[in-house]
Amino acid sequence: MSLLRQLATAVDGGVAVASATVVDTSRSVPRRAGAKMLVFRDGTISGTVGGGEMEARVVSEAVAALADGRCRLLSYRLVDPGRGDPGVCGGDVQIFVEPHMPKPTVIVMGYGHVGRAVAQLAGWLGFRVVATDDRPMVDGDSPEGPDPGVPGGDAGDGAPDELVIGSVDDLLEGRTLDQDVSVVLVTRNVDVDAAALPALLATGAGYVGVMGSERRWTTTRARLEADGVDPAALDRVHAPIGIEMGAETPEEIALSIMAEVVAHRRT
Structure with missing residues (x-):
């Protein structure tokens, strides 16, 4: 089942889910613009935006978005983990996180x-x-x-x-x-x-x-x-x-x- 179909099925079924989409990249990164991932309240995922520490941070932000209902635009530099970067690929990536809340x-x-x-x-x-x-x-x-x-x-x-x-x-x-x-x-x-x-x-x-x-x-x-x-x-x-x-x-x-x-x- 495609991610978009999974998203529609979840929302129609009354399940809250956040979408995370890579919207911009430069240099070397694990996934290019358009890559998507779905994140549920319990932190389970479908799809990937690159894996590793960066993806773990995106999942955490997506769960927070489901709690407060707010979108997020996340920026990561994948250069030096010693400085706190979530990777060493050498590039930059922006990921848009959007919560999709079911009807009350x-x-x-x-x-x-x-x-x-x-x-x-x-x-x-x-x-x-x-x-x-x-x-x-x-x-x-x-x-x-x-x-x-x-x-x-x-x-x-x-x-x-x-x-x-x-x-x-x-x-x-x-x-x-x-x-x-x-x-x-x-x-x-x-x-x-x-x-x-x-x-x-x-x-x-x-x-x-x-x-x-x-x-x-x-x-x-x-x-x-x-x-x-x-x-x-x-x-x-x-x-x-x-x-x-x-x-x-x-x-x-x-x-x-x-x-x-x-x-x-x-x-």
């Missing part, structure tokens, strides 16, 4: 009327959307039947990137939730929330919010604490979810929820 993800648990509105709005805002429900779909659309779609759009607009029918265990199988993942619980009752939250709070998700009244959250929290869930973990939960704006319709509630998700990410 919103996981919508509960794909009813509100869940579908959240999924549509999150997709429009540029998030990768994973929707999940333990109930079967009606007409392949939603557990609660077809919705008319977002205002100004056709029914079916804003379908999630991924739809998981099953439990929270099915959702989390083989999936890593990190700071770029926001989990929105808009489920039908306390039982579903209480079953899902312990596993979700054990992940590194950057945001976890639960829809419902203050009373519903008080009931849910009391049940979870009685089951031994750490109160400090429960303090991470945004509940009731969303900013206060007097929302009533599914679309208004979705706006309230996504406003809070975006604000949490930006602050």
Whole structure:
């Protein structure tokens, strides 16, 4: 598989990766302009920009770029290791490092009327959307039947990137939730929330919010604490979810929820 195809596959699959490209050289160097390498968060690589100490330094810079999201233009002189040069080829090389970050993800648990509105709005805002429900779909659309779609759009607009029918265990199988993942619980009752939250709070998700009244959250929290869930973990939960704006319709509630998700990410 070509490096460009590997890059596209990684980003489409939600994996952060940095590209390192030789952009300029002079005299004797191990690789010429155009040579590329991909670097992943754990330091694994595909391709090469020349190997040796120079490449090790590029890998370190690429991992740092994945952490801070900033591009880098690196310059190396390969003359005298005694002066700290990463090689003895005798030339100079410039390497451009660019982080390619996947879309932030919103996981919508509960794909009813509100869940579908959240999924549509999150997709429009540029998030990768994973929707999940333990109930079967009606007409392949939603557990609660077809919705008319977002205002100004056709029914079916804003379908999630991924739809998981099953439990929270099915959702989390083989999936890593990190700071770029926001989990929105808009489920039908306390039982579903209480079953899902312990596993979700054990992940590194950057945001976890639960829809419902203050009373519903008080009931849910009391049940979870009685089951031994750490109160400090429960303090991470945004509940009731969303900013206060007097929302009533599914679309208004979705706006309230996504406003809070975006604000949490930006602050």
